[in-house]
Amino acid sequence: MPGVAAALGLPRRIDDPGGVAITFDDGPHPEGTPAVLDILRTAQTPATFFLCGEQVEREPALAREMVAAGHTVALHGYRHRNMLRLPPRTAADDLDRGLAAIEDAVGIRPVDFRPPYGIFSYLGIVEARVRGLRPLLWSRWGHDWRAGRSPEAIAAEVTRDLGGGDVLLLHDADHYSEPGSWRGTVAALPAVLEAIEAAGLRTTAL
Numbered sequence: 001m002p003g004v005a006a007a008l009g010l011p012r013r014i015d016d017p018g019g020v021a022i023t024f025d026d027g028p029h030p031e032g033t034p035a036v037l038d039i040l041r042t043a044q045t046p047a048t049f050f051l052c053g054e055q056v057e058r059e060p061a062l063a064r065e066m067v068a069a070g071h072t073v074a075l076h077g078y079r080h081r082n083m084l085r086l087p088p089r090t091a092a093d094d095l096d097r098g099l100a101a102i103e104d105a106v107g108i109r110p111v112d113f114r115p116p117y118g119i120f121s122y123l124g125i126v127e128a129r130v131r132g133l134r135p136l137l138w139s140r141w142g143h144d145w146r147a148g149r150s151p152e153a154i155a156a157e158v159t160r161d162l163g164g165g166d167v168l169l170l171h172d173a174d175h176y177s178e179p180g181s182w183r184g185t186v187a188a189l190p191a192v193l194e195a196i197e198a199a200g201l202r203t204t205a206l
Helices: 002-007 032-043 053-058 060-068 088-106 122-130 151-158 181-198
Strands: 019-025 048-051 072-075 167-171
Touching: 019 181, 032 060, 032 181, 048 053, 053 060, 053 088, 060 072, 060 088, 072 088, 088 122, 151 167, 151 181, 167 181
Parallel strands: 019 048, 019 167, 048 072
Antiparallel strands: none
16 A cells, blocks of 8 residues: 555655666566566566575575576565564564575575565564665556466556656566466566557666
8 A cells, every 4th residue: 555655664666767677576486487587688678586585495596597687686585474464573584584595595685675465564664674674565566466367468557657766566476376377477578678668768676
């Protein structure tokens, strides 16, 4: 909810009037992530991947491939759980495990953090900031975690009224969503990139 995010000081946009940040949640994924990386490589487009630590431990080479290609890796927690449902100590441990998994895999400690479902607890915000993490939500999304969404619908929704500073939320994985949903994202991504260019904007990584 934009009003709640603003009241808590949780940004939904970036300070870049000419740029748009494309972000992907829930990976790495053995099929979805390579397909997304191929499209980004062809388009010479940077992106940001909010990674789950338990998936990084399963696919560390894909996390390293992201970094080698010039993309930014960020934290999406260790496990994909609603922060409001976690005891404070469990939430803090989840942050630490997620950070450690990513840093062990790629040699870089993430700076940006988006919790699963975009839901923060108050203590979760405190714990994230204590660890030097910058919270970031999103301003545009495509509901692409639903397997029945067409690529055209995903691309149209995530780029509707696109403007500088927007943060786009997509998913390169289906670990926590409907099976096969990443296929719609992959099919929609070229149209998303075309819409950004048509709007006179450029993509940027965090």
